[in-house]
Amino acid sequence: MLIQYEKGSSLLHRYDPLSKLVILFCTAVIAMLLDQAWQQAVFLLLCIGQARYAGHMSGRQLLGGIRLIAIVAVPYFILTSLTVQGETVWLQWGSVSVTIEALNAAGAMTLRMFTLFLTSMAYIITTDPRELVAELTRRLRVPYRFAFGISAALTFIPLLEEEGNHILAAQQVRGHRPPKGLGSRISYGLKFVSAVLLNALRRVQQTAGAMESKGFGAYPDRTYRTEVNIPSWAAVSAVIYVLATVWLWWIV
Amino acid sequence: MSGTTITCRKLGFLYDGEEQPVIQDINLEIARNQRVAIIGASGSGKSTLCQLLCGLLPRSGGGTREGEVLLDGTDPAAAPIASIAEAVGVLFQDPDAQLVQGIVEDEAAFGPENMRVSPAEIEERVAQSLAAVRLLDRRLDPVRRLSGGQRQRTAIAAVLALRPRLYVFDDACASLDAAAQANFLQLCFTLQAEGRTLITASGRFDDAARAAQRVIVLDGGTVVLDGPPEELLRCCGEQLAQLGLLPRPAGEAAGTAAGDKPVPAATPPHSAERHAGKPIAAGSVPAAVPHAEGARESAASPLLEVDSLTFAYPGGREALHGIHAKIYPGDWVLLTGENGSGKTTLSRLIMGLLPAPAGSIRWQGEDIKGMAVYRRAEQIGYVFQQPEYMFTAPNVWEELIYSLHGGVPVKKRRELSAAEQERAGFLLEKAGLTDRLHMSPYLLSQGEKRLLSVISQLMLPRALYILDEPTSGMDYAAIDRVIGLCQHMLEEGSAILMITHDPELIKEHATSFIHL
Numbered sequence: 049m050l051i052q053y054e055k056g057s058s059l060l061h062r063y064d065p066l067s068k069l070v071i072l073f074c075t076a077v078i079a080m081l082l083d084q085a086w087q088q089a090v091f092l093l094l095c096i097g098q099a100r101y102a103g104h105m106s107g108r109q110l111l112g113g114i115r116l117i118a119i120v121a122v123p124y125f126i127l128t129s130l131t132v133q134g135e136t137v138w139l140q141w142g143s144v145s146v147t148i149e150a151l152n153a154a155g156a157m158t159l160r161m162f163t164l165f166l167t168s169m170a171y172i173i174t175t176d177p178r179e180l181v182a183e184l185t186r187r188l189r190v191p192y193r194f195a196f197g198i199s200a201a202l203t204f205i206p207l208l209e210e211e212g213n214h215i216l217a218a219q220q221v222r223g224h225r226p227p228k229g230l231g232s233r234i235s236y237g238l239k240f241v242s243a244v245l246l247n248a249l250r251r252v253q254q255t256a257g258a259m260e261s262k263g264f265g266a267y268p269d270r271t272y273r274t275e276v277n278i279p280s281w282a283a284v285s286a287v288i289y290v291l292a293t294v295w296l297w298w299i300v
Numbered sequence: 301m302s303g304t305t306i307t308c309r310k311l312g313f314l315y316d317g318e319e320q321p322v323i324q325d326i327n328l329e330i331a332r333n334q335r336v337a338i339i340g341a342s343g344s345g346k347s348t349l350c351q352l353l354c355g356l357l358p359r360s361g362g363g364t365r366e367g368e369v370l371l372d373g374t375d376p377a378a379a380p381i382a383s384i385a386e387a388v389g390v391l392f393q394d395p396d397a398q399l400v401q402g403i404v405e406d407e408a409a410f411g412p413e414n415m416r417v418s419p420a421e422i423e424e425r426v427a428q429s430l431a432a433v434r435l436l437d438r439r440l441d442p443v444r445r446l447s448g449g450q451r452q453r454t455a456i457a458a459v460l461a462l463r464p465r466l467y468v469f470d471d472a473c474a475s476l477d478a479a480a481q482a483n484f485l486q487l488c489f490t491l492q493a494e495g496r497t498l499i500t501a502s503g504r505f506d507d508a509a510r511a512a513q514r515v516i517v518l519d520g521g522t523v524v525l526d527g528p529p530e531e532l533l534r535c536c537g538e539q540l541a542q543l544g545l546l547p548r549p550a551g552e553a554a555g556t557a558a559g560d561k562p563v564p565a566a567t568p569p570h571s572a573e574r575h576a577g578k579p580i581a582a583g584s585v586p587a588a589v590p591h592a593e594g595a596r597e598s599a600a601s602p603l604l605e606v607d608s609l610t611f612a613y614p615g616g617r618e619a620l621h622g623i624h625a626k627i628y629p630g631d632w633v634l635l636t637g638e639n640g641s642g643k644t645t646l647s648r649l650i651m652g653l654l655p656a657p658a659g660s661i662r663w664q665g666e667d668i669k670g671m672a673v674y675r676r677a678e679q680i681g682y683v684f685q686q687p688e689y690m691f692t693a694p695n696v697w698e699e700l701i702y703s704l705h706g707g708v709p710v711k712k713r714r715e716l717s718a719a720e721q722e723r724a725g726f727l728l729e730k731a732g733l734t735d736r737l738h739m740s741p742y743l744l745s746q747g748e749k750r751l752l753s754v755i756s757q758l759m760l761p762r763a764l765y766i767l768d769e770p771t772s773g774m775d776y777a778a779i780d781r782v783i784g785l786c787q788h789m790l791e792e793g794s795a796i797l798m799i800t801h802d803p804e805l806i807k808e809h810a811t812s813f814i815h816l
Contacts, residue, residue, distance in 0.1 A: 178406060200400065207402070210444050211689075217653045218689040220673035221682040222703055239707060243692055250688070250742060254397030257351075257360045261392075262462060263385030263414035273409045273422040 051113075051172055052206040060103035060174040064278040065183045067286040072171050074293040079163045081300050085155030092163045099170040109173070110166065117165040121158045128154035177202040182272040192270055208248055215243045303497030304387055304466035306330035306353065310367035312521075313348055313357060322348045323521045326367070330514075335488060335498045337509035337529070340518030341544040341775040342747025346501040347393055349518070350470045353499070354390040355379065371466065385415060389464040393471045393746055393773070395448075395455035396686070404446070405430065405439040407454050411462040422461075429460035432487055434480070445613070448475045448685050448769070449639025449801075456484070466497040471746070473502065474773030475685075477638045477801050485511055503747065503775035505533070505545045519543055544777025547805065601665060602626040603763055603795055604650065609660040611642075611649060619645040625814050627764065631795040632786065636803050637816030643799045644685060646816070647766045650797075651682045681765040685772070685799075687753035691741040696733055699741050700724055700756050720759075727755040730785055732778075747778040754785060765789060767798045771805065779805055 082088050099105045134147025177199040184195040227236040311326040323345045330336055340346045351357040355376030358365045371387050401407050408426040430436045433453035452475045473481045485507055492498055500508040509515050510529050517525035540546040609623040619642040635643050649656040652673040659667050684690055693699040705713045728734045731751040754770055771779045786796050
């Protein structure tokens with residue numbers, strides 16, 4: 049599944065990267081503050097609604113994201129439900145008991161994972177990495193080599209995924225059948241991962257040389273072809289969101 | 301603008317972990333504003349020399365340099381990055397490794413931004429460099445949606461936008477179509493007229509070399525010839541042909557180079573009969589143009605039929621429209637067309653790496669939609685444009701025999717049969733890789749990598765081989781090896797679909813063309 053910036057004109061796309069980053073950060077803080085499963089559920093629904101309608105993310109994209117984080121979140125939910133102690137038993141099966149308190153804690157933590165992942169995903173999909181780097185270096189004075197690392201990660205992931213797809217295709221062309229059974233899957237996966245890593249290493253070495261030959265790191269700062277404007281409404285809404293977060297922190 | 305003077309004195313270079321220097325005892329003086337072509341066969345040291353000139357070796361790439369390299373009196377390996385980037389712009393061999401931003405126009409802007417050029421001037425440079433490589437209309441496109449040739453042009457534009465005093469283009473024309481190659485040549489003249497020094501490196505005495513003021517020929521890491529192109533062509537034609545830098549006279553090339561001995565089959569050959577004459581498909585829109593000599597009568601059924609094939613990538617960009625083609629056993633079909641015309645797309649659709657519409661591709665009369673790639677791979681061999689994608693083994697020998705065991709550990713494998721051993725030896729010999737058995741495939745020269753990717757597909761006889769630009773950037777000797785290998789596959793009854801930007805070198809062997 050490809051998580052990368054997609055051009056668009058949605059409300060989230062029109063936000064500048066820094067105001068949106070502040071809002072993303074506050075969202076993470078709020079998610080950490082809420083400790084009831086129902087609160088997390090309501091908050092998650094709000095975030096999904098925001099991604100869907102303010103970020104124009106498709107239902108398919110959102111479902112893809114949910115499926116991806118579910119790989120980690122569902123086992124985590126089960127494990128937490130079985131291990132957290134509580135008083136109100138909801139289900140008893142032999143020596144195994146599940147309490148309401150455990151379900152609430154597991155639900156809250158699992159839903160928090162979904163919220164953090166989906167909001168980060170919405171940020172990546174609606175934020176141009178070039179603008180993010182420019183803003184980090186120009187307004188926050190982050191060294192551009194460091195900021196470029198973030199951008200490179202965002203632009204490199206789809207490139208690596210593309211390369212992974214090529215390698216997968218090449219392996220199929222060489223007659224690899226889809227693996228059956230755990231051992232075969234692990235062996236196939238290892239071969240695939242090592243081929244991708246080898247190519248990635250080769251790519252990183254060559255790319256570093258090519259970047260250097262184009263003057264990357266020659267000066268402590270650099271210029272940017274495009275100027276990012278921070279809309280006043282975006283800055284104001286970010287400030288309001290920060291205040292709301294502080295208020296919530298106060299009352300919770 | 302004044303160009304850069306280049307001085308190399310007793311220059312040598314040894315890669316880490318290697319025993320033999322790849323470059324040795326090179327002495328050169330290249331004057332300001334000269335246009336120089338460095339040519340040499342695969343593995344002769346061209347790319348290493350290019351990387352020494354820009355200081356990338358040994359500064360970032362490691363290894364040990366001997367002697368001196370000076371650009372206007374400054375050692376590029378020791379100079380600050382800023383002064384090197386102002387002095388020299390380098391196009392490396394692999395365009396993909398140079399594209400770091402993801403969007404075409406951002407690639408062109410990357411260098412000037414690093415060099416603190418003002419935004420207005422960056423905009424002007426971006427527009428000018430993209431116009432120079434005719435990519436202005438694709439400036440907002442993601443790089444990954446471009447064809448191999450278009451990515452190469454993007455990488456050229458990124459170097460142009462730097463506007464250095466010296467340009468070094470390593471194999472710039474490797475993936476370019478004829479029009480783009482002519483355009484590149486014109487660009488070289490323009491850059492020289494602006495006062496810059498220009499170095500092009502390639503594996504052939506190509507148009508860039510013929511149009512240069514001076515040609516430097518490398519062999520085994522040393523300079524063996526140096527002079528004006530017309531003089532070298534007049535007095536050293538035979539030597540240049542022996543080095544693989546000029547085509548060999550008719551009769552000496554390909555067919556005879558491959559030897560007369562039949563190729564032993566690794567497994568019993570398929571039943572496809574060798575066919576003396578079959579008509580080749582025509583009438584694709586854009587037309588699949590039958591070669592004059594390819595219009596032959598046939599009683600056989602086609603191996604592959606492409607019928608009214610139209611394909612658009614997600615996002616709506618139509619790559620192919622109404623393609624018709626037929627390939628018969630024993631055919632050697634050249635698939636040609638401009639960069640981005642859909643050649644690789646068509647080959648990937650045939651192989652099942654992209655989803656083709658139902659009924660548009662038939663294999664031996666049956667629709668192959670839904671047939672898994674590994675099933676198709678039993679009948680169709682496929683060689684990727686980038687050989688590195690195919691490498692899965694730690695050394696050349698393991699890579700070659702990989703398809704015989706599918707990656708089973710050595711202890712669990714059956715012994716190779718005598719026929720398999722013989723076939724492997726034969727292919728290695730014809731590819732000139734016999735003395736490379738224990739080398740990592742990644743450490744081979746680009747031409748050798750391509751040859752390895754081809755022979756590792758030829759280990760198992762198949763009815764059809766699809767080769768995606770197997771001769772790209774190769775010297776003529778290596779091209780002869782590819783042609784020789786293909787001819788033997790035809791003798792086994794196989795058919796070949798070859799994507800190429802070198803049709804003039806192969807057309808005498810081909811039975812037909814498909815031009816997109």
